[in-house]
Every structure is written in C-alpha cells, then in structure tokens.
Amino acid sequence: MAPLKRKIKRVEDVFGVAPEVLVDSYVDRGDLDKKIARLLGKKKHIALRGVSKCGKSWLRQRVLPRALVVQCRLGKTVLDVYREALGELGIRLEVSSSKASSLTGTVEATAEVGVSLITKIAAKWGFSGTTTETQTTTAVRQDINDLGFIADLIRESGRILVIEDFHYLDHIERTKLAFDLKALWDFKTYVVIVGVWSGQNILVHLNPDLSARVREVPISWSKEELKKIFETGGAALNLRFGSEIVARAIEDCYGNAGILQRLIEGVLEEAGIEEEQVQPTDVDNIALLDDAELNYAEELNSVYLEFANRVSSGIRNRQNATGIYAHAMAVIMSANDEDLIRGVPLDTVFRTAHAREGRIQKGNLKTVLERIEALQVDDAGRGLVLAYDESRKVVSVVDRQLLLYRKYATVPWPWEDLIAEADDRGEAFADA
Template sequence: MAVALHEVFGISKTVRPLSYVDRGALDDRLRMLLARERHVVIHGDSKQGKSWLRSHVLGEDRSIVVQCRLDTTPETALVEALGVLGIHAELKRTAGNALEGTLEISSTANVSAGLLGKLGLGAKATAKKAKSGQVETQPVGRAPANLSWIAEALVASERRLVLEDFHYVSEDSRKSFAFILKALVDLGVYAIIIGIWPQDNVLPYYNGDLDGRVEDIHLTWHEDELTDVLVRGTDAMRISMSPHLRRKLVEDAYANVGLLQRLTEKLCFEEGMLQQQSRQAYLTVGESLTRARAAVAADMRPRYEGFAENFVLGMRRLTEGLEVYRHLLQELTLSSDADLLDGISAKDLHDRITAIGESKITRTSLLRALARIDRLQAKMEIKPIVLTYNSHSQRVFVVDRSFLFFRKYGDPRWPWSGQDFDASNDLAQTDPLDLN
C-alpha cells in the first residue's frame, strides 16, 4: 500500500517515523539520563519535537503525563498523577511546602493488583448497592497523604512522571514545584519536565538545591539535521528535491522542525503529491513553493490575528501598564529576526522605547510588564505562547518561530503599530484581569 503524505509530513501529536530524525543522538542521551537519579528538563521553542522525543524514547505505557495549566500547582499535579494510577487523593500544601491529606483506592479504580501489592494493600473489595440503586464501593486502601506515600505509589507504578507544558505554571507555583521536585529526588521519584523556554537551569534558579539533580536537554535544530528530515521524508514519498529547494525550505523554517514539516506537507499538496509516487519525481523552486508559503501563512493568520486581538483585549482589562505593553509589543514586532531569537535585553528594549520619545515609561514599569507577559498570554489563552521573558537574564524571546514566518509572508497589520491606535483600559472596571 502506497505511503500517504499525512503519514510522512505535517504537524502531529504522534511521531512520524518516516521523517523522524534522531538529531544529535538525543534518543540515546535521553535513555542514558532516564537511567540516572535525576530529573530531566526538555525545553526549547514551540513545535521543536520535545514531546516527540519523549514519547519516542518513553512510551505512554511507561509515563504518567500531567498537562500543566496556569492554575497548576504541585498538589494539583500530584493529584492528577495519582488519578492516572486509580488513586483518589485530596491534598493541600502547608506553609512549609509539605503536603497533607488523604488517599483512597476503590474496587472500581483503574489500578493493577500488582501496584496494590507493592503498596501493601489487599485487592479484595466488594461493591454494595445503596438505596438509590447506585453502586457504592468499599475502599481497599486509605492512607494519610504525604509526599513519602505519594512517592511510594509513583515508584511502585514503575512509570515516569511527565509534566507537559510546564511554561504555563505561574512563577509562584514554579518556586513551590522546585522544592517539591527536590524532595521527590530524595524519595526516588524522577520527573520529565517539558516546556517552552530558551535557557537551561530554570529549575535550579528557583531552588539551588536542585543543582546537580536536573539535566537539561535544549532541543534545537541545525540546517543539516533539518535537511535530513527532508531527505528521509521525500525518500519515503519517492520524491527528489533540488538542493536549492531544500535550502529554501530550511531557511523558511527558522530552525524549527514543526514549521519545516508543515511547509513541506503544503508544498507536496500544491504539487498534487498526496501519496508515494509511482515513479521518482523531481521538485525544484517554483510557483508551488510560493503557493505553499502563502497557504501556510493564511492558515496561521487566525492564530496571530487572534494573538494580537487577545493581547489588546488583555491590555484593555489591565488596571495599569497599558502604554507599557503597547510600546513593548510595537518594538518587539519591529525587531529583527536575530534579535527576537537571541533575546532582547530589558535595557535595550527600554532604550528603544525612550528613543521614540516615551520617556515616561520607566525601566521599573517595563520590567514589571515583562515579568507578566507569560501570564498575560496564558490568561488570554494564547496557546502556545508567542513571547516569553526570562527574569534571571532579563531578556525577552520569541519562542514560536512560526511568528517570524507569518511576519515575513503573511503581511500582518498589528493593531498596536498604527499611529491611530487608541486602546484604553475601558474594561478594567467591568472585567479586570488579575495577573498577580
């Protein structure tokens, strides 16, 4: 049966083996790190294959995956993780970051007898009918919930705790996570933390005791690795590409494998190559590439116009800082690709804003706005986030490289860039946005 285009190229939650490239031998590196007594942080820009790497090396049957949100805390994450094992938990955190509460396993829980045995709990339980006709369950195990017991359950499951989308976790909760993760190491639980940020050592920044207990994998792609993705995928489709076309595709991808997958899929679609060719085909730079670029940019338009509209809506709901965000965004969208990828320091950003005559915006007010830029995007449900700020280095980055592609080929009109932009915080009283 002929291989279909969607099996080779495009964006997908599941790994596409026909175009999967083990870049930098990261598969073996991750396997090695999983054998060590440390947490592993997999981070990088959006759509760089972080989750593909994890799932390719560590399957779902060996993982306990928790999707983080803005309101995720250590206790809610652990409750969700235990729920995957069939253990009902009610947890709360004490002032000293300890956990307390109760845990319960019922006869209807999705929990294996092997896990019950490892936890010293019997699997025998009977169900009894209540007067209402509903079925109640007798608990087979109930215990005080503390971190030691929780760790015992996670270790007994023989599955790795995976915290996805950790970038959505608030600053305060990250600090609490850092203390809990340090304690989990001492109890034999090692997590995989996946998030969108450009720099190493994020967790040790919040808790120095994690230094030496966390290994970072910063997922980036080089031109030759992206070219290998094209070669592997086109070989499976029985297609050859000219070196010039491959260079153009890699250049347009901004070192982002997800964007490369998306653009190449659209190029093949424009050429009418929806499945493996019956005979070897040859592609070079032409109108199909122009159409593919335009089509991908058009597909991106709702996301980035929504990003702009939601950001302006969020600004209108702020009780303060409206002008700061307006000029911050304007300068960022006018900055070069290199600046946005390398990160712009808060000092340089402030210098640029004051250079256009906005001297009333102080460095302190800019730093306050930058510190909240991740939360503002999360509050407005901008997913994945486009911009992020690292408070340690005091630099702001673009972490969604498709933003650069859309800026180049989508002819965007940002609302905050116009001279007549006159947003006000008219919603601050009726629908205030709390970023604290």
C-alpha cells in the same frame, strides 16, 4: 496464497505535524534518543528544553512510550500536576495543606489499579487507618502526610512522570516544583520536565539544591539534521526534493522541525502529490514553496489575529497602564528574528520604549513584562507566543511560526492604536 499487497504510503503518513510520531520522517538528531535513554538510568531528573514544535513530544514518545504525562497550562498549580498524574493511575488526590514540600490530605482509589497501588504503598508506610477493600474495585482511601507517599505511588506504578509545557506555570509555581523535585529525588522518584525556556539550567536557577540532580538537554536542529527530514521522508514516498526548495525551507523554518514538516506538506499539496510515487519523482519547482509559504501564512492569520485581540483586550483592562503595555508590545514585536530567538533583554526594551515615551519607568516596565504571558493565553491557558524569562530578564518568541508569518504576511498589529488611545486619555503611566 497470494502475497499481501503492500500498503501505499500517503503524504500525511510521512510528513506534517501529528500527535503521533511519523516514523518515516523522524530524525534522531545526534543520537539524542540513545542519550535520553541512558540518562533515564542515571537516577536524575531530566529537563528537555526546546521551542514549540521542535520535536520534544515526538522524542518523549519514542523514548518513554508509557510515560505518565501531565500537560501544564497557565494558571495550573503544582498540586494540579499531582492530581492529574494520580488521576491517570485511578487515584483521586485531595490536599488539605501544602507547604515546604509537604502534603497533608487523602488519596482515594477510583479504579482497580489505584486500589492495588494505595494498598501496597500504605502497607509499606505502616498505615492501616482508613483503607477499606472488597473483592471488587471498591474505593480505597488513605490519609497522607508526606510528599513521599505520592512519590511512592508514582514510582510503584512503573511509569515515569513527564511534566510537559513547564513554561506555562507561573514563576511561583515553577519555584515550588523546583523545590519539590529535590524532595522527589530524595524519594528516588525521577521526573522528566519538558518546556520552553531561553536560559540554561532554569531548574537549578530556581533551586540550587538541584545541582547534580537534574540534567538539562537542549533540543535544537542543525541544517544537516533538518535536511535529513527531506531525505528520509522523501525516500519513503519515492521523492527527490530540489536543493533550492530544501535550502530555503530550512532557512524559513527558523531551526524548527515542526514548521519544516508543515512546509514540506504544503509543497506536496501544491504539487498535487498525495501518496508514494511509483517512479522516482523530482520536486524542484521553487514556486511550489512560494505558494506553500503564502498559504501557511494565510492559515496562521486567524491564529495571530486572535493573539492580537486577546493581548489588546487584556491591555485595555489595565487602567493607567495601557500605554506601557502597548509600547512594550510594539518594541518587542518589532525586534528582528535573531533577537527574538535569542531573547530581547529588559534593558533593550526599556531603552527603546523610554525613547518613544519618556514617562515609562523601568520598574513599571519590568512588572508589565512579568505579566505579559497572562495576556496572551485563551480561557484554557493555551496560546503562548512570547515568554518572559525572569532569571535572564529577556523576552523571547516561544512560537516561531510568528517569524514565518510576519515574513510572508502584512501584519496590522494594534499596538500603535492602543498607544494613541492612551495618549488621548492623557494616561499617567503611574502603575502597571
């Protein structure tokens, strides 16, 4: 019998941004996979902090392949998180009252696994109440009066709850979740929180009782770790990348593995390389990266044009505050790369905006920054580019593609036009 022919690897199997892990270019930076795996056994919540496309989801998939994943969006509540998590387990949650980490309502099975879970947990809690069951998957309904019942359902499922994009929750809902996390910890149900925030230990800031009960793990990349993406992926495709391409692509990805993956994919597209090479092949023409970056910026043009349109539309709907929002956006979007990555302080935004327009008051500007996230997202609550950290009072860039885009594209941001409109109306700057 003839041996099976080995499948030739294609570029898209090795490089690029993908929902599944591309194992040939996956880099376990600093043995982070093992570190997270160890933390999962320490009876603590885990918070994974890192910017968009930095590899949080790939890391989570590698370490927690069977996780119970809930994606947050702007406008979503903590109760929505529980509803979606239980929905994945075949259970519908109806809440009639919620306060102080306490829930009152019902859970009802909608699938066989939900029937089993509710029946088992109800017996543990000594409930007999309204449960009904037949030999098929007839609905099982149970009254609940404690968050512990929800915690037990999740824990009994054998899956770990992962709450992704935590930063999309508004400040009130983040605070509610932080207090619920203390209760969930008491119930021995440990959660993984994934999101973007610029300060350290945001959950402990929101609820000091989480001290020693949550471990925050920042996800960042060194230049050497980013270089390994070239090396491991290149080896899989029998490619050798030139040092000039490697150095500049790493500089232009702003410490972001996802952007780097897209740049490498673009370089290979420009080189006409679609699959694994038979002979070792050098990829060292810097013009390939020039073209890849320009094409990437052009591809992003529609993304940031839509971002600008959404923000502009939202600003125009703020009567008597158009000028404040517009001046704030003008100041933030003109900040340099390092400041946007680190976070531009409220005081800095105020000083610059006040120098541009003396009628702007700090209190009104702070209110504007607290609302700036809602201006950016689409109807589905996605598309965040800038985030305001209430704890540190800084605005930072969530989507670092913005930095590459404005480096290689001429950006006609509409903020100055909005300022002129406000001036023409003689806006009072009295309210945000």
